[in-house]
Amino acid sequence: MRTATINQLDPLEYAGTEALNAICTNLTFAGNHLKKIVFTSSSASEGKSYLVMQMTMNLARRGHRVVLVDADMRRSFLVKRHQLVTDGKLVGLAHYLTGQCSLNDCVYETNMYGACIIPAGRDVATPMSLIDSTYFSEMLDELARNFDLVLVDAPPIGMVIDAATIAGYCDGSVLVVEYNRTRMRELASCKKQMEQSGTPVLGCILNKVKFDTISAKKYYNKGYYKHYSSGYYKKEEEQNTGNTTSNPVVK
Numbered sequence: 001m002r003t004a005t006i007n008q009l010d011p012l013e014y015a016g017t018e019a020l021n022a023i024c025t026n027l028t029f030a031g032n033h034l035k036k037i038v039f040t041s042s043s044a045s046e047g048k049s050y051l052v053m054q055m056t057m058n059l060a061r062r063g064h065r066v067v068l069v070d071a072d073m074r075r076s077f078l079v080k081r082h083q084l085v086t087d088g089k090l091v092g093l094a095h096y097l098t099g100q101c102s103l104n105d106c107v108y109e110t111n112m113y114g115a116c117i118i119p120a121g122r123d124v125a126t127p128m129s130l131i132d133s134t135y136f137s138e139m140l141d142e143l144a145r146n147f148d149l150v151l152v153d154a155p156p157i158g159m160v161i162d163a164a165t166i167a168g169y170c171d172g173s174v175l176v177v178e179y180n181r182t183r184m185r186e187l188a189s190c191k192k193q194m195e196q197s198g199t200p201v202l203g204c205i206l207n208k209v210k211f212d213t214i215s216a217k218k219y220y221n222k223g224y225y226k227h228y229s230s231g232y233y234k235k236e237e238e239q240n241t242g243n244t245t246s247n248p249v250v251k
Helices: 014-028 048-061 093-097 134-146 162-167 184-195
Strands: 002-005 036-041 066-070 108-110 115-118 149-153 172-178 201-210 246-250
Touching: 014 048, 014 201, 036 048, 036 134, 036 162, 036 184, 048 066, 048 115, 048 149, 048 201, 066 134, 093 134, 134 149, 162 184, 172 184, 184 201
Parallel strands: 002 108, 036 149, 036 172, 066 115, 066 149, 172 201
Antiparallel strands: 108 115, 201 246
């Protein structure tokens, strides 16, 4: 198996890490039959891809064998955002689905033990013909036989229909929602489109939540902060300036 090094992965603060732990725990408790999970959102820039990458790393640290499939062949930022460096020429999902490489050639083992990645490979103007094929569904089935979990990062369902098509090959789907941005009507429409694929919507993740708005803030009071090292939190003076952090929340 080829290797890839992730050189950039912004860490979460303590509150965000705990929320991510809860999300990953809920996912693993969903059942052993749920192995292929697709993630989508209503629109771009809701933090979906960043969140899926964080989940991949979190689950790998727990001892799970996880593969992240970047299925956004229209506009992928995974390689650039995380400064992914591969051994040899980078090939990915688009190359595999067009017959330019084997599956083993595009699955990369990362520098996080247990976590693998299939990058998008290259931008494709009309990827539906590649996604809506037996090659794609057979690939997901093959990955599910060799990994504990297959996390698929799909394009926003509110912009293109790719995610609903991908969901038809998966065991469950998750919607990522940006706090105080996505309208209820848009979310309901996205949920309906995903359900039409016949795959259950497992839930949604409320992302980019300001810590000040979380009711649990009363639990994480200043006295509680002092029990943790400065590596988890900014200095108490910075907390008093009104700075907030963006964190995922389980819904």
